[in-house]
Amino acid sequence: MKSESDSELNRKPDSEPNREPDRERTAPLLWLMGAIIVALTWALVFYARDEWNLAQDREEEEIETPSRLVEEDGRAALKIPLAAQKTSGIVTAPLAAATWRAEIKLYGSVIDLAPLIELRARYLAAQADAVIARSALNVSEKEYRRIAALYADDRNASQRALQAALGTWRADQARQAAAKTAIDGALTALRTQWGDVLAEWATTPDSRSFAALLKRDDAIVQIAIPFDVALPEQGAAIMVAPLAASDGERPAQFISPSPNVDSTVLGRTFFYRTDARDLRYGARVVARPDAGDDSEQGVLVPFPAVVWHGGKSWVYVQAEAERFERREVDAQRELDQGWFSPRLKTGDAIVISGAQLLLSEELKYQIRNENED
Missing domain, CATH: 2.40.30 (Elongation Factor Tu (Ef-tu); domain 3)
Structure with a gap:
């Protein structure tokens, strides 16, 4: 028994020096872990600083004076005290009357009048030929009738002369018919290619309208x-x-x-x-x-007055001094300085600065009310 206890006592002095190296190895790890914790803490503070500043900015942008979402006559509205309106930069202005006219652009070209002038010349030439043919026909008809009368009066004219006069008369009849056909053809071409009005201008003697075209x-x-x-x-x-x-x-x-x-x-x-x-x-x-x-009558809604929510365009109308209602507008027809809308009335006061702030305020209270429910 003594020998075992003596051996244990003899081993204790040998184990004490072995603990010192363990402490030496553990100390740097503890220092490293502490340094990491400190670094993470500072990193958290550093990156959270921006979020904190943004939160502070949002609080500054919001209306400092508490506003309430109310419902009157079945309409939701925001009641904003006058002091809060001034602090938040809410500005209103009356709507001005505006007229909407659909702006349509048409395209075309300047017409070359050479074909029209050529057809007119053809028509006038056919008319001149018709006059000549008619004159010749009158002469040949009279000559034929004279010779026919002589031939009938005891053959005072030869049959050969009678036949020649008849041939000349019939040829003049054909020439007159051809001239009339040429006139009708030229007139038809004028009407077909240029319409009745321009055809009339071209075929009317001393037409002032056609003369203005010829003189350019x-x-x-x-x-x-x-x-x-x-x-x-x-x-x-x-x-x-x-x-x-x-x-x-x-x-x-x-x-x-x-x-x-x-x-x-x-x-x-x-x-x-x-x-x-x-x-x-x-x-x-x-x-x-x-x-x-x-044309359509309506009002001009300035661009800054329009806010978008739920896929629709809205404006805030100042129903009373401290009461604002959100109303839908038609922001599809654009004018130089805003949107044309037939839904609002001339003289209605709308928010032209701070409309987005009012929308945020309204949605904030709607979410709060839903959470309370």
Whole structure:
């Protein structure tokens, strides 16, 4: 027994020195873990700083004075005290009246009048031939009747002379018929290719309208009008300008439908007469029809007043001094300084600065009420 206890006592001094190396190895690990914890703590503080600043900014942007979402007459509204409106930068302005006219651009070209002038010359030549043929026919008819009377009066004229006079008369009849056919053909070509109105101008002696075309005081433009646009009426006017020079706009008066199509533009074609200044044959033109009674009355909603939510566009109308209602507007027809809307009334006060803030405030209270429920 003594020997075993003695051996244990003898081993204790040997084990004590072995613990010192363990402590030496553990100490650096503890220091390293402490350093990592400190570094993570500072990293958390550093990165959370930006979130904290953003949260502070959001709190500053929100309306400091508590606002409440109320419901009156079945309409939800926000009640914002005047002091809170001033602090939050909420600005209102009355709506101004506006008129909406559908802006339609039409396209066409300046018509070369050479074919029209050529057909007119053909028509006039056929008319001249008809006059000559009619005169010759009158002479040959009288000559034939004279010789026929002599031949009947005891053969005072030969049968050969009678037959020659008859042949001349019939030839003149044929020439007159041919001249009439030429006149009808030229007139038909004029009406088929240029319409009744221009055909009448071309065939009327001393026509002032056609004379203006010949002197290049006026020009004919062919305008293509889409099928979904109302047809022009006799005497209706549009504004036309060279395609590359819109500042050269001038009025053009309706003449008639055009029998020809425009290969570059779809739609029905019509002839218009306009000032020939700076217009060359074949030049492309752009036209703007008069909207007439198609205009619509409404209001101009400034761009900053419109907020978007749920796929729709809204504005906040100041129903009372401290009461704001969100109403839907039609933000599809754009004007120079805002949207055209027929839903609101002229003079209604709407929020033109701070509308997004009101929307956030309204949604915040809606979420709060839903959570309370």
